[in-house]
Amino acid sequence: MKKLPNPTHTADFTSDICGDFVEMEAVIVDNRFESLEFFVRGCCLSQCAAAMLVEHFRGKTVDDALAYTDDQMCKLAGIEIPKPRKGCVLLGLQCLRKLCGQAQVKR
Numbered sequence: 001m002k003k004l005p006n007p008t009h010t011a012d013f014t015s016d017i018c019g020d021f022v023e024m025e026a027v028i029v030d031n032r033f034e035s036l037e038f039f040v041r042g043c044c045l046s047q048c049a050a051a052m053l054v055e056h057f058r059g060k061t062v063d064d065a066l067a068y069t070d071d072q073m074c075k076l077a078g079i080e081i082p083k084p085r086k087g088c089v090l091l092g093l094q095c096l097r098k099l100c101g102q103a104q105v106k107r
Contacts, residue, residue: 002037011099015091020046022095024054028103031062038095043088050092052076062100068093 007025014021020042027035038054040047056076057065073093074081081089 004035004037007035009099009102011095011102013091013095013098015042015046015087017087018042020088020091022046022050022091024092024095024099026099026103028062031103033057033060033062033065038092040092042091045085045088046091049073049077049089050095053092053096057096062103065096065100066104068096 004025004027006027008028009026010024012021012023021040022042023039025035025037026033036054036058038050040050053073053076057068070086070090070093074086074089077089
C-alpha cells in the first residue's frame with residue numbers, strides 16, 4: 001500500500017470467516033476519489049480483487065461506489081467466482097462501502 005500523506009478518509013474491514021484484512025485510504029474532494037490506496041493481508045484472490053476495485057474507482061464518485069453491487073464486483077474480477085470464494089472477492093468492496101459511509105457522514 002502506498003500511504004497517502006493526508007487521507008481525508010480511512011477504513012478497514014476484516015473477514016469474520018477467514019481473517020483476511022483490507023485497509024483503504026482516500027482523498028475525497030467534492031464527492032470524488034482524488035486518491036485511493038489499499039493494503040490487504042490475505043489470500044491472493046482478495047488482494048487482486050481489491051487492486052482491481054481501487055483502480056476502477058480512482059476518479060469516480062462516492063455515489064458510484066455506493067451503487068456498485070456485489071454482482072458487478074464479481075464481474076469486474078473477470079472469472080467465474082466459486083460460491084465459497086465470493087467473500088474473498090467482496091472483501092475490498094465491503095471496506096470501500098465502509099469508507100464511503102464515513103464520507104457521507106462528513107458531508
